[in-house]
Amino acid sequence: MTALHPDALVELRDVTFGYGERPVLRDLSLAVPRGKVTALMGASGGGKTTVLRLIGGQYRAQRGEVLFDGKDVGGMNEPQLYAMRRRMGMLFQFGALFTDLSVFENVAFPLREHTKLPEALIRDIVLMKLSAVGLRGARGLMPAQVSGGMARRVALARAIALDPELVMYDEPFAGLDPISLGTAARLIRKLNDALGITSIVVSHDVQETFMIADQVVILADGQVAAQGTPDEVRASGNPLVRQFIGADAEGPVRFHYPGPTVEQDFGVEIAE
Numbered sequence: 119m120t121a122l123h124p125d126a127l128v129e130l131r132d133v134t135f136g137y138g139e140r141p142v143l144r145d146l147s148l149a150v151p152r153g154k155v156t157a158l159m160g161a162s163g164g165g166k167t168t169v170l171r172l173i174g175g176q177y178r179a180q181r182g183e184v185l186f187d188g189k190d191v192g193g194m195n196e197p198q199l200y201a202m203r204r205r206m207g208m209l210f211q212f213g214a215l216f217t218d219l220s221v222f223e224n225v226a227f228p229l230r231e232h233t234k235l236p237e238a239l240i241r242d243i244v245l246m247k248l249s250a251v252g253l254r255g256a257r258g259l260m261p262a263q264v265s266g267g268m269a270r271r272v273a274l275a276r277a278i279a280l281d282p283e284l285v286m287y288d289e290p291f292a293g294l295d296p297i298s299l300g301t302a303a304r305l306i307r308k309l310n311d312a313l314g315i316t317s318i319v320v321s322h323d324v325q326e327t328f329m330i331a332d333q334v335v336i337l338a339d340g341q342v343a344a345q346g347t348p349d350e351v352r353a354s355g356n357p358l359v360r361q362f363i364g365a366d367a368e369g370p371v372r373f374h375y376p377g378p379t380v381e382q383d384f385g386v387e388i389a390e
């Protein structure tokens with residue numbers, strides 16, 4: 119399989135996908151360059167998490183191809199998927215930690231699950247990863263004893279425990295105060311560069327995400343509405359994009375999930 123974008127670690131080619139009748143992604147094509155931070159943004163329900171699930175092989179594209187390192191994820195069998203997922207770290211919304219395991223054991227978990235490394239080596243790796251997120255000293259704490267921002271950093275250390283090539287972050291900043299949010303964003307950038315990772319960040323926080331991203335992809339209606347460097351996207355004239363990045367308060371993005379009209383549901387006309 120020859121990649122259209124030779125420097126891409128992940129590539130979607132003309133991908134169509136829906137959970138049922140309703141298509142979520144329509145002929146979507148995008149490339150995630152190696153070693154870079156790609157931000158995936160767009161209105162709620164636009165399909166961002168769905169893209170991550172297709173990359174992780176949780177779902178298969180109905181049409182088109184999802185390539186990881188040049189191989190079609192949709193064509194992989196279970197052992198191949200398992201091997202591919204070992205090369206990926208995932209940090210999902212709120213990066214839930216195992217509440218009955220210490221900070222140390224949370225980070226050690228993937229190493230114990232996926233490797234047969236001796237205990238001494240596991241210890242060194244865990245402490246190295248915790249050090250990378252500034253929490254080596256917190257190893258003995260339980261999740262209930264750490265702040266929300268710290269918990270997110272522990273989850274980040276866990277996501278990079280197996281030295282992944284790709285890390286996917288789904289709303290890594292959700293629920294964080296502005297200071298923790300800034301810290302988490304800078305950490306994602308720092309780890310990306312220090313460890314030579316490729317990162318995909320799904321986020322609604324325009325300011326912080328634009329600060330750390332090399333490439334921004336804005337999804338709307340299951341397609342790419344804009345793509346480019348943060349500056350290029352900021353300069354976009356597309357009304358959807360302008361509304362999303364906050365340049366225009368009013369715009370074409372619908373507030374309501376598609377469904378029957380108010381008149382159909384209530385038999386009267388109500389201003390929304």
Ligand SMILES: Nc1ncnc2c1ncn2[C@@H]1O[C@H](COP(=O)(O)OP(=O)(O)OP(=O)(O)O)[C@@H](O)[C@H]1O
Binds near residue numbers: 164165166167
């Ligand atoms: N497992 C599922 N079964 C059925 N429909 C789903 C499922 N997961 C998501 N959807 C629908 O698919 C659409 C896209 O969802 P997705 O979570 O990918 O969007 P998103 O851009 O990540 O949204 P948000 O920013 O709100 O998290 C939504 O309309 C959602 O309701």
